[in-house]
Amino acid sequence: MRTRFQQGLDELRQKLLKMGGLAEQAVDRACQAYLDRDLTRCQMVLEGETQINISERQIDELAFDLLAMQQPMAVDLRFILAVTKINADLERVGDQAVNIAERVMDMVSLPAVDLPVDIGRMSAAVSAMVRRSLESFIEAKAELAQAVLEMDNVVDRMRDEAFITLVKTMNERPETTRQALDALLVARNLERVADHATNIAEDVIFWVRGADVRHNAPQEGNGQEQPAQRAASETH
Amino acid sequence: MGVGIRVENLNAWYGKTQALQDINLNVQANHATALIGPSGCGKSTFIRCLNRMHETTPEARVEGKVKIGEHDAYDGTSATKLRRRIGMVFQKPNPFPTMSIYENVAAGLKLNGYHDRKHLDEVVEKSLVSSALWEEVKDSIHKKSGASLSGGQQQRLCIARALAVEPEVLLMDEPCSALDPISTGKIEELIFELKAQYTIVIVTHNMQQAARVAEYTGFFLLGRLIEYGKTEKIFTNPSDKRTEDYITGRFG
Numbered sequence: 001m002r003t004r005f006q007q008g009l010d011e012l013r014q015k016l017l018k019m020g021g022l023a024e025q026a027v028d029r030a031c032q033a034y035l036d037r038d039l040t041r042c043q044m045v046l047e048g049e050t051q052i053n054i055s056e057r058q059i060d061e062l063a064f065d066l067l068a069m070q071q072p073m074a075v076d077l078r079f080i081l082a083v084t085k086i087n088a089d090l091e092r093v094g095d096q097a098v099n100i101a102e103r104v105m106d107m108v109s110l111p112a113v114d115l116p117v118d119i120g121r122m123s124a125a126v127s128a129m130v131r132r133s134l135e136s137f138i139e140a141k142a143e144l145a146q147a148v149l150e151m152d153n154v155v156d157r158m159r160d161e162a163f164i165t166l167v168k169t170m171n172e173r174p175e176t177t178r179q180a181l182d183a184l185l186v187a188r189n190l191e192r193v194a195d196h197a198t199n200i201a202e203d204v205i206f207w208v209r210g211a212d213v214r215h216n217a218p219q220e221g222n223g224q225e226q227p228a229q230r231a232a233s234e235t236h
Numbered sequence: 237m238g239v240g241i242r243v244e245n246l247n248a249w250y251g252k253t254q255a256l257q258d259i260n261l262n263v264q265a266n267h268a269t270a271l272i273g274p275s276g277c278g279k280s281t282f283i284r285c286l287n288r289m290h291e292t293t294p295e296a297r298v299e300g301k302v303k304i305g306e307h308d309a310y311d312g313t314s315a316t317k318l319r320r321r322i323g324m325v326f327q328k329p330n331p332f333p334t335m336s337i338y339e340n341v342a343a344g345l346k347l348n349g350y351h352d353r354k355h356l357d358e359v360v361e362k363s364l365v366s367s368a369l370w371e372e373v374k375d376s377i378h379k380k381s382g383a384s385l386s387g388g389q390q391q392r393l394c395i396a397r398a399l400a401v402e403p404e405v406l407l408m409d410e411p412c413s414a415l416d417p418i419s420t421g422k423i424e425e426l427i428f429e430l431k432a433q434y435t436i437v438i439v440t441h442n443m444q445q446a447a448r449v450a451e452y453t454g455f456f457l458l459g460r461l462i463e464y465g466k467t468e469k470i471f472t473n474p475s476d477k478r479t480e481d482y483i484t485g486r487f488g
Contacts, residue, residue, distance in 0.1 A: 071443075074483050
């Protein structure tokens with residue numbers, strides 16, 4: 001048993017979970033800020049980004065050290081690769097939260113108008129995707145990750161609907177154009193967060209099953225999924 | 237050119253202890269195949285069965301089929317004749333210490349009755365070029381003894397000696413375990429080049445080495461071949477839990 005190596009993998013896992021918590025919190029805060037027109041929460045999102053960026057660097061450094069010093073193989077190699085990719089996606093999730101917060105700050109500076117878009121519903125769906133993708137990582141469960149992939153289409157449709165209704169609003173009520181544009185950008189940012197959650201879920205599947213499911217790639221080695229899955233769940 | 241090796245139901249014993257159990261394996265011609273596994277798992281015994289060195293150990297015996305190309309290794313052909321087709325390189329370089337570099341490389345040919353000086357010169361040069369040693373020793377092949385070379389050079393000299401008799405298969409039993417990283421790198425480069433002409437089977441404890449040089453890898457455990465397949469598959473997503481545990485260091 002390579003104890004020091006296992007400790008390194010555990011530390012990497014803990015750091016990524018903390019990073020996941022920060023990114024999830026940033027999105028939730030930004031969405032709540034939109035719904036409540038709350039500038040305090042916007043400020044918290046902007047300030048929280050620094051910590052997310054620091055975490056990203058620490059995780060990359062630890063992963064890099066483990067790759068260089070421990071020459072990981074098989075499930076451990078897949079785990080470290082998945083962590084570095086999830087790490088990058090989480091940092092981008094943080095960036096999207098900042099974008100949303102900036103849109104909200106712009107909206108708050110303008111008169112409040114009623115817009116035909118349900119950002120609350122969309123943000124609930126997106127938050128669920130982020131949360132479940134992180135749960136699939138915590139529990140090393142490919143089935144949970146698979147469920148996240150299936151939710152992505154729902155969010156895409158919400159974004160398309162928001163686009164159609166908000167463009168219509170801009171045409172019919174030109175005085176609300178700036179607010180409608182802000183809302184449209186928020187919808188687009190949320191859809192991007194959903195894409196990052198999808199990437200995270202795909203990376204979890206790659207780690208657990210050793211199968212690349214990106215861009216609907218054919219699943220290889222179906223017959224080998226069980227041993228790989230067992231190894232992933234036993235050791236992490 | 238290299239030939240494929242076909243092993244069917246191979247069993248081997250040291251006295252009453254069974255060292256190999258029902259090994260079935262096809263080694264691809266002109267590829268490198270790495271054999272990995274913990275000490276005592278049978279991987280060295282396995283390659284020693286391929287060139288019938290196993291039977292030279294007192295009380296050792298073999299059952300099963302080994303085909304080197306079209307020829308059955310155990311059908312009554314003489315072991316010496318078989319070994320002419322299968323070169324072997326060992327863990328510790330073992331040049332003949334009192335012979336010059338030239339004599340070391342030419343030794344196998346001379347034993348086989350070749351004494352034409354011009355022919356020997358050609359083969360010695362060709363073999364030393366193939367083993368990537370020629371440039372370093374060409375001015376002193378008659379003056380220097382094999383033992384005067386560095387460890388890495390000695391190992392390449394042993395490879396040249398094995399190549400001189402133009403084998404079809406090259407067996408390597410941990411050829412780099414006594415060498416520094418630079419010499420190891422040279423031997424690994426060499427293995428890569430030699431694949432074009434020879435079939436290579438290499439036993440190694442260094443899994444990164446197996447991953448670097450071999451297209452196929454076999455994992456042995458307690459005398460059995462647990463898993464055999466494409467190297468990238470074995471090292472990224474093995475099918476058997478025992479292989480996974482071994483290569484990730486979770487054994488024990």
